[in-house]
Every structure is written in C-alpha cells, then in structure tokens.
Amino acid sequence: MKIAVLGGxxxxxxxxxxxxxxxxxxxxxxEVQITLISEREKLLYEPGLLYLIFNRFEEKDILRDLKIILDPGVKTVFKRAEKIDLENRELNLGNEKLSYDYLVIATGSRIVPEEIPGLTATGHWFYNLDGAVRLRKEIARFKEGKVVVSVMGVxxxxxxxxxxxxxLLHDFFKIxxxxxxxxIVYTYPINRVFLMENVSELIQSLxxxxxxxxxxFFNPIEVDAERKEIVTLEGEREKFDLLISIPPHKGAKVIIDSEISDDGWIPTDKYTLRVKGYDDTFAIGDATDLPVSKxxxxxxxxxxxxxxxLSAEIKGLPPTARYFGKAxxxxxxSFDEATYIWFDYETPPxxxxxxxxxxxxxxxxxxxxWLTARGVL
Ligand SMILES: Cc1cc2nc3c(=O)[nH]c(=O)nc-3n(C[C@H](O)[C@H](O)[C@H](O)COP(=O)(O)OP(=O)(O)OC[C@H]3O[C@@H](n4cnc5c(N)ncnc54)[C@H](O)[C@@H]3O)c2cc1C
Structure with missing residues (x-):
C-alpha cells in the first residue's frame, strides 16, 4: 500500500x-510505504517570522531539516509536483512519476503580492522568510513617520x-x-478590524x-509607489512611510495546474477531510476550501x-474520526502579554x-x- 503525502x-x-x-x-x-514529497528540504516555523522581524528570533530558530523532523519510517522525495492526476492516482514530479494508493494533499497557501500593482515595488510583508528578512531591516531603520499595516485580502x-x-510595533517603538x-494605522477589508465580531471588539478597544x-472597509487595489499611497476600491488614498502588507493569498500552483480548483483551494469535506469526489484523497491545512482559519x-x-x-482503513477498521473545525x-x-482564542464549526470564539x-x-x-512537528506532543 503506497501513501503519498504532498507538501512538507x-x-x-x-x-x-x-x-x-x-x-x-x-x-x-x-506492507505500507509512506512517501513525503516536498519542494523544500526544510520545515519553516512560520509563527516565528513575527519574532524574526523584531530581531527576537534568528533564521536558525525557525528552520529545521525535514529529514531530522520526519520519522525514519517516512521516505522523502525532494521535488516539486508539477501535476496531480487524481483519476489515475499519479503525481508528475517532472522527470519521474509517482503512483499511490492514497494521497494526502498538504500544499498550503502562498502570498501573491504581484496581484496588487505597485506592492512589490514599495511594500513589505513578513508572510514568507525573504519578506520577513527584508522587513527586519526596515523596522530597525525606522525612526519616525507613519506605518500602515494593511490586510489586502481574505x-x-x-x-x-x-x-x-x-x-508589537507599538511596543517596539515605545521601547x-x-x-x-x-x-500606526491598521486597515482591514470588512466593516470591523477582525472577522469574528466579539474578538473584533476586544482588538478594537486595545x-x-x-x-x-x-x-x-479598506480594500487596496493598487499601491502608488511614487507617492507612497495605498489606493482602495472604496476610492480612498492612504499615505505611508512604511507599508507592512498582508498580501492576497492563493492555493498552490499545482492545484490550479491540475484543475482541482481555479484558486488553489481544494474542495474538501468539512468532517472527513476527503477531497470531494475522491475517497482515496485527503486535503488538510491551508490548502483546503474549508471555513476555518488557515x-x-x-x-x-x-x-x-x-x-x-487512513491508518484505520488500511488495517481494515472503520474510519470514524471526524474534524469539527477545532482551531x-x-x-x-504586547511583548509580555497575550490572549488566546479557541472555536470550532459550532462554537463561536x-x-x-x-x-x-x-x-x-x-x-x-x-x-x-519542533516536538509537535515530530508528533511527540
Ligand atoms: C507570520 C505568520 C504567523 C503565523 N502564526 C501562526 C500562529 O501563531 N498559530 C498558528 O496556528 N498558525 C500561524 N500561522 C499559520 C501557519 O503557519 C500556517 O497555517 C501553516 O504553516 C500551514 O501549514 P501547511 O502545511 O498547510 O502549509 P505550508 O506551511 O504552506 O506548507 C505547504 C508546503 O507544501 C509545499 N508545496 C506546495 N506545492 C508543492 C508542490 N507542487 N510540490 C512539492 N511541494 C509543494 C510548500 O513548499 C510547503 O513546504 C502563521 C503564519 C504566518 C505566515
């Protein structure tokens, strides 16, 4: 039995x-072979990017070799999948094909700053490692003026x-x-500062x-690099000295190229996490189209x-586990206080x-x- 897990x-x-x-x-x-296919050899702890831009973490704190994190029972193939053939259960890895009996798609999401004209020329972000490394320099250099943190799409x-x-910017500048x-100005596309109403009230008061x-109601459509202004769908213009954007996101290119969906979000059953129409294929993480946080x-x-x-099915047992939207x-x-929110499909945060x-x-x-990633915690 061959299980392929796509995405590291x-x-x-x-x-x-x-x-x-x-x-x-x-x-x-x-009797069973598990293969993880990943275009990258390292696992990035993305939440660490938030600390990296304030120089509280370095690259070495948030990156580990996948080979060290993965169980020795997992085979690795470090290649990009060009196409997924769900009908014929086959992955196209460029110069080789990999067939499977079960597939778990975990190809995540990616930022597409190029979709907002002018953003790559003058904007910053911390949603990938390169962007965060560049932003770290800008924050350290910043001495006065206006910072705009702008969410440019959901x-x-x-x-x-x-x-x-x-x-954290507020605290950093105070320090x-x-x-x-x-x-400091924060912008959000809908009529409040956060999607969930009660959390939004807390954030707004803080x-x-x-x-x-x-x-x-602030939906950027362009960044005027020359005048250093964000231009919105609503007809507003907002000046900035430093723009920290959360660029629009899309699902992985391979999902679009394989015609699984147009925007890269995989049609997924919200409870079983099987790809709709394919009982041998699961989708998890950022890659799904589920109404849960990425x-x-x-x-x-x-x-x-x-x-x-999946393991129950392979052992001939009933697969009874369900995902109920837990997040x-x-x-x-601040740099010394935090809260946390928890919710699921039925329970508000x-x-x-x-x-x-x-x-x-x-x-x-x-x-x-790193212990969690190893499956220990
Ligand atoms: C700044 C920041 C802070 C965050 N903070 C938190 C937090 O505090 N708490 C929290 O719960 N979450 C947080 N997150 C979100 C969290 O990091 C993501 O939701 C999570 O990493 C998603 O994991 P994933 O495996 O689904 O996708 P990804 O991490 O995107 O992994 C997908 C992998 O698939 C690979 N891949 C894609 N296409 C192919 C292909 N064709 N062939 C081979 N490989 C491919 C990619 O290279 C990548 O390695 C944060 C994210 C960011 C950016």
Missing part, C-alpha cells in the same frame, strides 16, 4: 509522522498575525523611544488604548483525524483577558513546536 509544511510533516507511528508494524513488514494565513504585528514620533488608528493549529488537529482514519490561536497583545501567563505559554510553545 506543518500539515504534511505531522500527517506523515502520525501515519508512521500508527502504521509502524505495517511499514516494518513492507482568506490569508493566520488571521491574527496582522493584529499581533500591529501590537526604542520613537512611539511619539510615529503613527487598539484605541494604544493609540493605533484603524481603517475598515492556521498551524488547524493543520495539527486535521492531521490527527486524517492519520487516524486555537494565541494573540500576542472564546478568549481570555490578555495576561502574562498566556504570553509565556506562547513563548514556550515557540520552542516546543
């Missing part, structure tokens, strides 16, 4: 590790990261004695306390469900008052993540 992000890595642990005996007897990875970066000579301005915690909970059901996110509200203990839980988790 947190979703693919966790699924492969959980499967290897559940199917240890079958792998030993050579869905995007980690719904709370734009809020966190705004809070460096430049808060009074700087202005923004007001910290003197952070907000613009809502978050590492979601990928983690989904990986458990897929590994449990959990820490929100850093709940949160605690920002406090120091939750912040230290997040800091501890940042270090423990």
């Amino acid at each position: 992000g947190v979703a693919g890595t966790l699924t492969a590790n959980y499967l290897a642990s559940r199917l240890r005996e079958e792998i030993r007897k050579k 869905p995007h990875k980690c719904p709370v990261a734009p809020i966190e970066v705004t809070f 460096h004695g430049i808060r009074k000579s700087s202005e 923004f007001m306390e910290k003197g952070i301005e907000t613009r809502t 978050a590492g915690s979601v990928a983690h909970f989904q990986a458990e469900v897929v590994a449990e059901n 959990m996110c820490f929100i850093e509200t 709940r949160f605690v008052k920002p406090n120091k203990f939750t912040h230290w839980m997040k800091i501890a988790y940042n270090r423990m993540f």
Whole structure:
C-alpha cells in the first residue's frame, strides 16, 4: 500500500509522522510505504517570522531539516509536483512519476503580492522568510513617520498575525523611544478590524488604548509607489512611510495546474477531510476550501483525524474520526502579554483577558513546536 503525502509544511510533516507511528508494524513488514514529497528540504516555523522581524528570533530558530523532523519510517522525495492526476492516482514530479494508493494533499497557501500593482515595488510583508528578512531591516531603520499595516485580502494565513504585528510595533517603538514620533494605522477589508465580531471588539478597544488608528472597509487595489499611497476600491488614498502588507493569498500552483480548483483551494469535506469526489484523497491545512482559519493549529488537529482514519482503513477498521473545525490561536497583545482564542464549526470564539501567563505559554510553545512537528506532543 503506497501513501503519498504532498507538501512538507506543518500539515504534511505531522500527517506523515502520525501515519508512521500508527502504521509502524505495517511499514516494518513492507506492507505500507509512506512517501513525503516536498519542494523544500526544510520545515519553516512560520509563527516565528513575527519574532524574526523584531530581531527576537534568528533564521536558525525557525528552520529545521525535514529529514531530522520526519520519522525514519517516512521516505522523502525532494521535488516539486508539477501535476496531480487524481483519476489515475499519479503525481508528475517532472522527470519521474509517482503512483499511490492514497494521497494526502498538504500544499498550503502562498502570498501573491504581484496581484496588487505597485506592492512589490514599495511594500513589505513578513508572510514568507525573504519578506520577513527584508522587513527586519526596515523596522530597525525606522525612526519616525507613519506605518500602515494593511490586510489586502481574505482568506490569508493566520488571521491574527496582522493584529499581533500591529501590537508589537507599538511596543517596539515605545521601547526604542520613537512611539511619539510615529503613527500606526491598521486597515482591514470588512466593516470591523477582525472577522469574528466579539474578538473584533476586544482588538478594537486595545487598539484605541494604544493609540493605533484603524481603517475598515479598506480594500487596496493598487499601491502608488511614487507617492507612497495605498489606493482602495472604496476610492480612498492612504499615505505611508512604511507599508507592512498582508498580501492576497492563493492555493498552490499545482492545484490550479491540475484543475482541482481555479484558486488553489481544494474542495474538501468539512468532517472527513476527503477531497470531494475522491475517497482515496485527503486535503488538510491551508490548502483546503474549508471555513476555518488557515492556521498551524488547524493543520495539527486535521492531521490527527486524517492519520487516524487512513491508518484505520488500511488495517481494515472503520474510519470514524471526524474534524469539527477545532482551531486555537494565541494573540500576542504586547511583548509580555497575550490572549488566546479557541472555536470550532459550532462554537463561536472564546478568549481570555490578555495576561502574562498566556504570553509565556506562547513563548514556550515557540520552542516546543519542533516536538509537535515530530508528533511527540
Ligand atoms: C507570520 C505568520 C504567523 C503565523 N502564526 C501562526 C500562529 O501563531 N498559530 C498558528 O496556528 N498558525 C500561524 N500561522 C499559520 C501557519 O503557519 C500556517 O497555517 C501553516 O504553516 C500551514 O501549514 P501547511 O502545511 O498547510 O502549509 P505550508 O506551511 O504552506 O506548507 C505547504 C508546503 O507544501 C509545499 N508545496 C506546495 N506545492 C508543492 C508542490 N507542487 N510540490 C512539492 N511541494 C509543494 C510548500 O513548499 C510547503 O513546504 C502563521 C503564519 C504566518 C505566515
């Protein structure tokens, strides 16, 4: 039995590790083979990018070789999949083809800053490593003026990261004695500062306390690089000295090229996580079209469900696990306080008052993540 896991992000890595642990005996007897296909040889801990831009983490803290993180029972192929043939159960890896009996697609999401004219010329972002490294320099250089943190489209990875970066900028500028000579503006596409209403109220009140301005119903369509202004669909123009954007996102190119969907989000059953119409194929993590946050915690909970059901099926047991939309996110509200929200398909988000203990839980988790990725925690 050949299981292919496509994508070496947190979703693919966790699924492969959980499967290897559940199917240890079958792998030993050579009845099952698990192969993880990844275009990158390293696993990036993306939440660490938030700390990297403030120089609190270095690259070495947030990158690990996949070979070290993956269970020895998982075979690796470091290649980009050009096409997925769901009908014939085959991956096209350029100069070779890989057939499978079961496939788990964990190809994630990607930012597409090029879709907003002018953004790549003058904007910054921290949603990938290169962008975060460039932004780290800009933040260190910034002494006075206006910073605009602008969410330029939904869905995007980690719904709370734009809020966190705004809070941390406020603290960073205070620590460096430049808060009074700087202005911080946060923009969001809908009529409030966050998708979920009760969380939005909390964030809005904290923004007001910290003197952070907000613009809502703010949908950028262009960045005027010469005048350093964001131009919106609503006809507004917002000046900036430093633009920290959350660029629009899309699913992986291979999903679009394989005609699985037009925008790269995979049509997925919200409970079983099977790709609609294909019982032998699962989709998890950022890659799905599910109404849940694109978050590492979601990928983690989904990986458990897929590994449990897939291993049960292979062992001839009933695959009874279901994913109910469970999600959990820490929100850093400063460099020493945080809150967290948790919710699922049925339960609206709940949160605690920002406090120091939750912040230290997040800091501890940042270090423990590598154990999670190995499937230990
Ligand atoms: C700044 C930032 C902060 C965040 N903070 C948090 C947080 O605090 N908490 C939280 O829960 N989440 C957070 N997230 C979100 C979290 O990092 C993502 O949701 C998570 O990494 C998604 O994992 P994934 O494996 O689904 O996708 P990805 O991490 O995108 O991995 C997909 C992998 O598939 C590979 N791939 C794609 N196409 C192909 C192909 N054709 N062939 C081979 N390989 C391919 C990619 O190279 C990549 O390695 C944050 C994200 C960012 C950017």
